[in-house]
Amino acid sequence: MTSSPLPDTGTRPPSLLGDPAVRQVISASVTLGVAVGVFAISFGVSSVAAGATVAQTCALSLLVFTGASQFSAVSVLGSGGSAAAAFGGAALLAARNAVYGLAMAPHLGGRLGTRLVAAQLTIDESTAMAVAQDDPRHRRIAFWVTGGSVYLFWNSCTLLGALLGTAVDPVDWGLDAAFPAAFVAILWPLLRQRRAAIAAAVGGVVCLVTIPITPVGVPILCAAVGVLAGVPSREAEPAGGGRP
Amino acid sequence: MTWTLVIALAVTAYGFKVAGLVLLGGRRLPAVVDRCIALIPAALVAAIIVKDTFGSGQALVIDARAAGIGVAVVAAWRRAPLVAVIVLGAAVTALVRLAG
Numbered sequence A: 001m002t003s004s005p006l007p008d009t010g011t012r013p014p015s016l017l018g019d020p021a022v023r024q025v026i027s028a029s030v031t032l033g034v035a036v037g038v039f040a041i042s043f044g045v046s047s048v049a050a051g052a053t054v055a056q057t058c059a060l061s062l063l064v065f066t067g068a069s070q071f072s073a074v075s076v077l078g079s080g081g082s083a084a085a086a087f088g089g090a091a092l093l094a095a096r097n098a099v100y101g102l103a104m105a106p107h108l109g110g111r112l113g114t115r116l117v118a119a120q121l122t123i124d125e126s127t128a129m130a131v132a133q134d135d136p137r138h139r140r141i142a143f144w145v146t147g148g149s150v151y152l153f154w155n156s157c158t159l160l161g162a163l164l165g166t167a168v169d170p171v172d173w174g175l176d177a178a179f180p181a182a183f184v185a186i187l188w189p190l191l192r193q194r195r196a197a198i199a200a201a202v203g204g205v206v207c208l209v210t211i212p213i214t215p216v217g218v219p220i221l222c223a224a225v226g227v228l229a230g231v232p233s234r235e236a237e238p239a240g241g242g243r244p
Numbered sequence B: 001m002t003w004t005l006v007i008a009l010a011v012t013a014y015g016f017k018v019a020g021l022v023l024l025g026g027r028r029l030p031a032v033v034d035r036c037i038a039l040i041p042a043a044l045v046a047a048i049i050v051k052d053t054f055g056s057g058q059a060l061v062i063d064a065r066a067a068g069i070g071v072a073v074v075a076a077w078r079r080a081p082l083v084a085v086i087v088l089g090a091a092v093t094a095l096v097r098l099a100g
Helices: A020-049 A054-064 A067-078 A083-094 A096-107 A112-120 A124-131 A136-167 A175-190 A194-210 A218-230 B003-024 B031-038 B040-054 B064-077 B082-099
Strands: none
Touching: A020 A054, A020 A067, A020 A124, A020 A136, A020 A175, A020 B082, A054 A067, A054 A136, A054 B003, A067 A083, A067 A175, A067 B003, A067 B040, A083 A096, A083 A218, A083 B003, A083 B040, A096 A124, A096 A136, A096 B003, A096 B031, A112 A136, A112 B003, A124 A136, A175 A194, A175 B040, A175 B064, A175 B082, A194 A218, A194 B040, A218 B031, A218 B040, B031 B040, B040 B064, B064 B082
16 A cells, blocks of 8 residues: 555465455554644644745655654744754654664564664554554554555645645634644543653643743753653552543 | 754654664663653643643743634543544634634
């Protein structure tokens, strides 16, 4: 369905598409691709509104290819922050992809070239879809199909959004709020975990308090202090701590 | 946005991905580091929401965006689909602006 190279995993069963698990992965990753596309459109619009050119906007999606970092950088620049502040927040958000890489490494064999391509596709969606599979072969398929599908949708829809952003006035259409609204939709499911809820609360409050007293963009960096919610090692959480 | 920043972001993001998947591959981080890195999105995304809802440069303001994001929060809470959350947030903001 995409041009992503499937790793050479030796003997491949004759009917890949006849495998129900594979069909399920493919349909799930296409659905995911469409959802990601909606984000990408709002990224494209916001990026252009923040002063990036269409080419720069597309380059960000093609090369950086990790949504939260792209959103963060554009958001900081859009409100007048420095390049350094924009870079700092985006880099912090990109760091989690290293953790996904560590998690995926045992499951993705193949030659160095294949792994270097796989690295670019190592993002939230591909990792989540892969680790949800039980079978090693399904894991690889889920990773490549999801990564490829998201890459395709993310980039084509970024272009669409960037062109749209140059055609309309984002403020008239409330598109500056599309940005944080998309993030509300991302954040909400994370809050079910107690630690994440604490991290989010601390991050939000720290940002609010530091906006008036630090340069634009720096509050996002200060908010990183919220990750310290992960320090206590006690796993036992009070019953009801994690909502269903 | 400058091309320097685009390239710096591209190199950094790809660097993290390669570091995890190709260079370190399969090694485990100390559990506490793992837990903290897993919380980066929650902490920073919450901050970005706050900044883009109430921030105007270095000032804190309550304007049409607060109404839009308020509705988006309710929509997310009611488990509305992603597209609905985004469209509601933008539409309410635009309408409040129009009315104001």
